[in-house]
Amino acid sequence: MQQSWNSDRRRTAIGRASLSVPARQALADRQLDAGRTILDYGCGRGGDVVSLQRLACNITGWDPYFSSSSSVAPSDVVLLTYVLNVIEDPVERRQTLKEAWRLAGSVLIVSARLTWDRSKVSGQEYGDGLLTSRQTFQHLFSPNELRAYVEEVTGTRCITAAPGIVYAFKDDSARLDYLAHRIVPDANWLASADTASAIASLVDYVERRGRPPRVDEMPRPMAVQLAHLKPGELKRLVHDSVDAERVSAGAKRTTLNTLLFLAVELFNGRGPFSSLPLGLQLDVRSFFTSYKEACQRSDRLLLKLRDDAYVRGAMNASCVGKITPTALYVHRRAVDRMPAVLRLYEHCASIVAGRPQAWTIAKLKHQGRAVGWLDYPEFNKDPHPRITTSYVADLKSLETSHMSYANSANRPLLHRKHEFLAPDDPDVPRYRRLTESELRAGLYENPHLIGTEDGWEAELIRCGRMLRGHRLVRRHEA
Known part of the structure; x- marks a missing residue:
């Protein structure tokens, strides 16, 4: 990894106080077992190496700038974490991936920054990426592009573990073991x-x-x-x-x-x-x-x-989830209770595009084949939780899209929370009581107004109501 063009790669290495997202995913997927040797190839300042060593992992790290004296030896697991992004020479980028694959005895775990980070990267077009004002380079991948690239270079079928995280297994039985685990x-x-x-x-x-x-x-x-x-x-x-x-x-x-x-x-x-x-x-x-x-x-x-009518019938017959004119929405606690064809629908999308680490509700479209994973992190606490991110995978085009609502001043929110869960979920009675109270108070008389924070607050004021946890009270009771 020698420096070329005008990029200063050292500046892309950040200090980590906790494990990176790819390392957390690999731990959750049981790819970083204590009995395996692990190499963090291009480890930067070594934050993941230190954290994983504390977890009793047998890991070493190598980096051309920060750990160049460390030995580089074949290991059971090789981590290539946010390395491909910063290599501005396409030939060297490919060679780096090839070398990481050669060093991997069991699995190569490749991660890269994604195109939805474009708003966070300011710079001018340079080669097939961006050159920032700090003289660092970024090539941003789409999830499908990253998987296809790793498959092409390694010559093996890969699995997208999560958006921007790809597993390439040396042994097909290991790939199937992982697939079975999922x-x-x-x-x-x-x-x-x-x-x-x-x-x-x-x-x-x-x-x-x-x-x-x-x-x-x-x-x-x-x-x-x-x-x-x-x-x-x-x-x-x-x-x-x-x-x-x-x-x-x-x-x-x-x-x-x-x-x-x-x-x-x-x-x-x-x-x-x-x-x-x-x-x-x-x-x-x-x-x-x-x-x-x-x-x-x-x-x-x-x-x-592939049969729209059959899929729609399965959605109508599903004992879990909220069905709308365009999609079925199911809480992650209930996805395994969907009919088999709908579970397959969601699983296929997750294999193609990677299921994000943080999600609350799966959205399955009626027409076409697209699955969205929507994150409402306060679903359990907030009576009307606000969305923070949406990640959608189209099974026909294999394209993905991501939207963040972090800076939105008027976020979409949920109503009738009990409808997203299985009927026997222990939270359903409490959520249903709230919905019934809101119906009696007239809060759902204008459904076109209540889908966002501002509209919902206006309806609460109109009806003279406010929320205390999952209880609806009159405003003068405050």
């Missing part, structure tokens, strides 16, 4: 300190997954605790303890999750049965007559996703 809920095990608690944990697993685990799926300490029991005896103990209705519900849930995985896998290129993670292989054997049958059912689900 789609199929973790098979968490209850603590098992003795035989009795180990059996209770096994019963819990069977009820949630719908099938018994194989020994090599169990945590090792638990397998040891149960090793003295004969298989027939263990099977009887579990059979006598499980709730049959829960097992049936677990089997149905696992079947749908498997179909979703196979559908999304086709989106990236479906492999043979042997390429599936072990847990999914066992799910296929338990709930389908064959891998071929599972794939055929998954393909039919994908075809249904």
Whole structure:
């Protein structure tokens, strides 16, 4: 990474008091396990290196300006964090990515600043980017451009973990393991300190997954605790303890999750049965007559996703979410309760464009295929939460758009919060009572006025009401 043209790359390195967004995402996605070696290639001032070392990660950092004496050796995980942006020479940019890929033993994690940061970068056009007044260079990527670029250079199928964060796996089985982690809920095990608690944990697993685990799926300490029991005896103990209705519900849930995985896998290129993670292989054997049958059912689900009438019917039949003339809006706590075709709709968009780290409500359009992730950070506290960001991915054009409302003086806000949640959500009664109070007070008589902060406040004043938390009171009670 030698300096060329007129850019001073050292000035782009910032001091970090906390982990960068890409490092937090990688931690959440379990890519930075303590047992893996990690290289932060182009680490800048080393903020992520220090923070990850405190988390017991085996990480080293190298930077041509700040850590040039550090050794650069192949590592299980290589982080290339906001490096490609600052390289003004396209040839060198590509070479840097190639070298990072060569050094990665398991996964390369590439992150870059995105085009929606353009308003934060002042400068003049220079090459394929901007040269700032501080003599630093920025090439801003769109999310789709970054993924396509990494795929082209590495020659492998990549997954967008979040907007501006791309994972390139050296081993396709690792990619599928990650994909399964995103789609199929973790098979968490209850603590098992003795035989009795180990059996209770096994019963819990069977009820949630719908099938018994194989020994090599169990945590090792638990397998040891149960090793003295004969298989027939263990099977009887579990059979006598499980709730049959829960097992049936677990089997149905696992079947749908498997179909979703196979559908999304086709989106990236479906492999043979042997390429599936072990847990999914066992799910296929338990709930389908064959891998071929599972794939055929998954393909039919994908075809249904193309049918506007079918998708609209699924939205109308959904037991969760608020439907409008243009879209279905569902809180993130309820997205897994949507019909399978709608879950697939949202998952496909997340694989293409990356699901943002911060979001509250998913918006699924009726016509065309576009998913938006809307962030209302005060949803739980604010009776009428204000939007802060919107990120939309179009599945047909593969284009994305981002909007920030941080500096907006009159932000859109939500009403009828209970409608975005599942009916059995514990917050629904409280939210519904507020909506009913607002209806009785006449606050929804002019729906075209109440969609923004100013309009809503004006209607509150007109009706002589104000809010105290999730209670509506008369203004003279203040």
